[in-house]
Amino acid sequence: MSSGRSSLPTLQALPQGDDHLREDCTASRHAYQGRFLQIRQDDVRLPDGSTAFREYIVHPGAVMVVPLLDDGRLVMERQYRYPTHRAYLEFPAGKLDAGEPGIACGVRELFEETGFQAAEWAYAGELHNAIAYSDERIEIWFARGLVAGERQLDAGEFLDVFVATQDELSGWIADGTVTDAKTLIALLWLQQWRAGRWALTWKPASAWDDGR
Amino acid sequence: MSSGRSSLPTLQALPQGDDHLREDCTASRHAYQGRFLQIRQDDVRLPDGSTAFREYIVHPGAVMVVPLLDDGRLVMERQYRYPTHRAYLEFPAGKLDAGEPGIACGVRELFEETGFQAAEWAYAGELHNAIAYSDERIEIWFARGLVAGERQLDAGEFLDVFVATQDELSGWIADGTVTDAKTLIALLWLQQWRAGRWALTWKPASAWDDGR
Numbered sequence: 001m002s003s004g005r006s007s008l009p010t011l012q013a014l015p016q017g018d019d020h021l022r023e024d025c026t027a028s029r030h031a032y033q034g035r036f037l038q039i040r041q042d043d044v045r046l047p048d049g050s051t052a053f054r055e056y057i058v059h060p061g062a063v064m065v066v067p068l069l070d071d072g073r074l075v076m077e078r079q080y081r082y083p084t085h086r087a088y089l090e091f092p093a094g095k096l097d098a099g100e101p102g103i104a105c106g107v108r109e110l111f112e113e114t115g116f117q118a119a120e121w122a123y124a125g126e127l128h129n130a131i132a133y134s135d136e137r138i139e140i141w142f143a144r145g146l147v148a149g150e151r152q153l154d155a156g157e158f159l160d161v162f163v164a165t166q167d168e169l170s171g172w173i174a175d176g177t178v179t180d181a182k183t184l185i186a187l188l189w190l191q192q193w194r195a196g197r198w199a200l201t202w203k204p205a206s207a208w209d210d211g212r
Numbered sequence: 213m214s215s216g217r218s219s220l221p222t223l224q225a226l227p228q229g230d231d232h233l234r235e236d237c238t239a240s241r242h243a244y245q246g247r248f249l250q251i252r253q254d255d256v257r258l259p260d261g262s263t264a265f266r267e268y269i270v271h272p273g274a275v276m277v278v279p280l281l282d283d284g285r286l287v288m289e290r291q292y293r294y295p296t297h298r299a300y301l302e303f304p305a306g307k308l309d310a311g312e313p314g315i316a317c318g319v320r321e322l323f324e325e326t327g328f329q330a331a332e333w334a335y336a337g338e339l340h341n342a343i344a345y346s347d348e349r350i351e352i353w354f355a356r357g358l359v360a361g362e363r364q365l366d367a368g369e370f371l372d373v374f375v376a377t378q379d380e381l382s383g384w385i386a387d388g389t390v391t392d393a394k395t396l397i398a399l400l401w402l403q404q405w406r407a408g409r410w411a412l413t414w415k416p417a418s419a420w421d422d423g424r
Binding site for chain 2: 009037050130138161
């Protein structure tokens with residue numbers, strides 16, 4: 001045992017690249033096709049030449065939108081999420097349709113769920129929310145210059161739309177009221193952007209259409 | 213259409229409770245049992261009396277540990293995550309064994325993956341990382357007073373351990389190098405805690421054993 005002022009390497013001192021960690025597919029099969037979920041089972045070769053089994057969700061990807069009112073407040077939703085049998089306070093989000101660009105999905109979900117259209121959009125980044133067992137990635141978009149209209153919920157979709165301040169959101173995370181991962185990450189981005197540490201580039205949705 | 217200075221309600225002005233959003237199970241069946249993943253399909257009654265179908269992963273839950281060296285630097289890992297075919301920079305984490313308290317899982321995973329034992333632990337909170345299709349929750353623990361030993365990787369487990377500063381982590385998220393959701397949320401907690409906005413209570417692991 002040695003002390004906590006450790007001799008661990010920095011990232012820069014580690015081997016470059018992922019070759020010493022990489023798992024190569026030797027066989028892949030479709031294991032489950034539900035109405036929404038799809039699972040694959042793969043055999044892989046590990047870095048030491050041994051073999052292992054991997055099982056994972058194949059997901060189309062999703063988009064989260066962080067909508068900012070002109071007064072700086074946030075547009076949020078309360079929605080029942082059946083797997084854990086409770087409602088969550090979260091930002092608008094939805095799955096990508098096949099081949100749909102992230103910005104198109106963001107514009108569509110924001111309008112359908114809240115009725116808002118946004119003059120300007122900013123792409124913040126992406127997150128991977130279940131790296132052990134799903135290939136899902138969620139694009140993080142910000143929207144501002146909001147104009148309210150009538151929301152167009154899908155049949156069978158029930159959700160509340162409300163406004164909150166960033167301080168309220170922070171308090172709800174600290175006290176355990178808000179636990180949705182993408183929504184926590186939205187607060188991280190809000191804080192870093194408003195503190196001038198991370199930059200956002202704002203453009204009309206149409207200017208994002210050709211990708212980022 | 214009305215202006216963006218909206219007439220949306222605050223959370224406090226919304227109906228109390230979730231009754232107007234709740235989905236009640238009318239039938240539940242086991243749909244898939246893989247080696248790691250399990251899926252259920254349920255029929256539910258929606259708030260308007262109509263019916264819908266829900267399909268979701270049943271997950272045992274997991275723990276993330278954010279290990280702090282005495283000099284304030286962070287112990288992180290680089291690990292290949294097969295579903296997206298690349299390595300991630302992330303904090304140590306692992307699934308709960310059946311009936312295992314979160315603290316026990318945190319102590320075990322930290323030691324197995326990094327070799328570190330910690331004098332003090334703090335429970336930060338929980339996150340739900342895939343609320344649309346999984347019941348997974350991840351407990352967020354901080355560990356400090358680290359003493360290094362020999363890690364005990366499971367057979368077939370390959371991962372790099374390295375140290376990073378909080379500024380490095382922040383930069384890697386800003387530039388898209390780090391996208392693992394739990395690790396982004398760890399930075400949120402680190403910032404809020406070090407800024408004195410969110411509190412952590414530190415105790416030896418043994419003092420957490422009776423739950424939180």
